[in-house]
Amino acid sequence: MKLSEFIDGIKVIQVAGNFQDEEVTGIEYDSRNVKKNSVFVAIKGFSVDGRKFIPDALSKGACAVILDQNNIIPDEFYKHNSAAKILVNDSRTALAEIASLFFNRPSEKLNLIGITGTNGKTTTAYIIRNILENAGYKSGLLGTISNQIGDKIINSKLTTPESRDLNELLFQMVEEKCDYAVMEVSSHSLALNRVHGLNYSSAIFTNLTNEHLDFHLDFESYLEAKKKLFDNLSDDAFAVYNSDDSSSNKLIQSCRAKKYSYGTNQSDFLIKDIKYDINGTSFTINYKNETYPINTSLVGEFNAYNVSAAFAATVLNGIDENKIIEGIKKASQVPGRFEVLVRENRKIVIDYSHTPDSLEKTLRAIHGLNKNGDEIVTVFGCGGNRDKSKRPAMGRVAAELSDKVIITSDNPRFEDPFEIINSIKSGISKKNYDVIENREEAIKNAISSSKDHSIILIAGKGHEDYQEIKGTRIHFSDREVAKTFLNS
Numbered sequence: 001m002k003l004s005e006f007i008d009g010i011k012v013i014q015v016a017g018n019f020q021d022e023e024v025t026g027i028e029y030d031s032r033n034v035k036k037n038s039v040f041v042a043i044k045g046f047s048v049d050g051r052k053f054i055p056d057a058l059s060k061g062a063c064a065v066i067l068d069q070n071n072i073i074p075d076e077f078y079k080h081n082s083a084a085k086i087l088v089n090d091s092r093t094a095l096a097e098i099a100s101l102f103f104n105r106p107s108e109k110l111n112l113i114g115i116t117g118t119n120g121k122t123t124t125a126y127i128i129r130n131i132l133e134n135a136g137y138k139s140g141l142l143g144t145i146s147n148q149i150g151d152k153i154i155n156s157k158l159t160t161p162e163s164r165d166l167n168e169l170l171f172q173m174v175e176e177k178c179d180y181a182v183m184e185v186s187s188h189s190l191a192l193n194r195v196h197g198l199n200y201s202s203a204i205f206t207n208l209t210n211e212h213l214d215f216h217l218d219f220e221s222y223l224e225a226k227k228k229l230f231d232n233l234s235d236d237a238f239a240v241y242n243s244d245d246s247s248s249n250k251l252i253q254s255c256r257a258k259k260y261s262y263g264t265n266q267s268d269f270l271i272k273d274i275k276y277d278i279n280g281t282s283f284t285i286n287y288k289n290e291t292y293p294i295n296t297s298l299v300g301e302f303n304a305y306n307v308s309a310a311f312a313a314t315v316l317n318g319i320d321e322n323k324i325i326e327g328i329k330k331a332s333q334v335p336g337r338f339e340v341l342v343r344e345n346r347k348i349v350i351d352y353s354h355t356p357d358s359l360e361k362t363l364r365a366i367h368g369l370n371k372n373g374d375e376i377v378t379v380f381g382c383g384g385n386r387d388k389s390k391r392p393a394m395g396r397v398a399a400e401l402s403d404k405v406i407i408t409s410d411n412p413r414f415e416d417p418f419e420i421i422n423s424i425k426s427g428i429s430k431k432n433y434d435v436i437e438n439r440e441e442a443i444k445n446a447i448s449s450s451k452d453h454s455i456i457l458i459a460g461k462g463h464e465d466y467q468e469i470k471g472t473r474i475h476f477s478d479r480e481v482a483k484t485f486l487n488s
């Protein structure tokens with residue numbers, strides 16, 4: 001595509017410098033990836049200001065720079081480098097729009113299913129993809145654990161990638177003849193316009209509890225970010241929402257799409273008779289006067305909700321109900337989501353729960369499994385440089401719903417681990433906790449010092465195979481460490 005075609009596709013305030021209508025070779029927001037005749041979009045990030053790298057992008061041969069702040073670099077500098085300066089209102093919105101153009105509007109060529117909410121996005125996405133593949137549809141997956149295109153797995157750094165990378169991944173799915181794309185849609189991506197302009201055929205809302213308030217500042221802003229996904233659905237799309245969540249009415253109030261609810265009270269997809277044990281969960285879904293028996297290897301009442309959301313979305317997309325039920329039954333364990341390791345005298349649950357709500361639901365599910373009243377031990381910490389308000393609440397939940405708690409490090413990042421631990425302790429009124437900052441030692445202690453038949457929850461990191469400490473990622477897997485000490 002010519003540069004002029006990109007300019008026609010976005011709202012431009014001013015074009016200055018030296019405009020040459022070149023064939024554009026790439027769209028980049030990272031100056032290190034710029035090559036001759038790329039368009040560089042300068043974005044102000046949280047830790048790095050992309051506008052500082054405009055000279056670097058121009059030196060590498062960028063034919064144009066898109067930015068939303070004037071007078072950072074004199075117009076003469078652009079002329080000297082034979083490049084255009086394109087001034088816009090918002091660089092992130094412009095990036096999303098030109099990325100979609102450059103990759104030939106890939107979201108319009110796929111059945112794109114978006115899933116948002118505080119908890120359950122990853123599990124719901126995995127179940128939907130398993131249903132689709134079981135029904136014979138090739139699909140892609142975009143999410144927290146990994147991005148997948150057919151059988152190809154691509155490492156994931158963000159729950160929802162930046163708009164340029166997101167459109168490229170969707171383009172690759174189109175090229176690989178995928179029928180569907182299933183993606184987790186984070187509140188950050190909605191607030192920062194990473195998913196701006198995508199054409200969703202369906203959107204799912206799981207639940208909403210306090211999270212990411214370091215970024216959104218208050219719950220109302222967090223809700224408004226999630227709401228954007230539903231506000232932007234077209235008339236012929238489907239919105240699937242959890243009617244048992246108190247935020248759902250606000251979330252869908254401006255939604256133009258066809259709306260369908262799931263839940264345990266007066267819902268289009270009515271969940272009934274939930275039962276679960278260590279081997280899985282069974283329940284029924286009533287829809288249009290038909291009753292569908294559901295069996296899944298996923299454990300817990302919260303997973304009945306995740307499965308029901310997947311059931312509803314795939315039914316509405318025209319998948320045969322028998323294929324859906326079969327796909328749910330075949331769905332394997334989602335890495336790090338209530339993942340159970342069993343030895344003769346111990347059960348270990350590894351779970352990603354890193355909010356007060358998810359930790360409480362996980363512990364309540366464990367109580368539901370604990371028919372003999374065995375000891376429950378919880379090992380957890382909280383991430384550094386993230387929402388500090390949830391730390392005392394997580395401490396309170398862990399202490400109230402566990403016989404013993406070991407507070408440890410999660411990903412301290414650039415914070416002092418003991419400051420994080422002290423914040424967690426401030427929410428605990430009971431005397432049933434110990435502090436072992438080293439996470440490996442904490443897990444070892446939980447296993448070695450717990451009673452026979454104890455249930456040990458290792459919470460917070462789930463599928464992650466690293467710890468982030470002072471800017472460095474060190475290999476660390478809760479699963480690997482737990483297996484080592486269980487075997488010994």
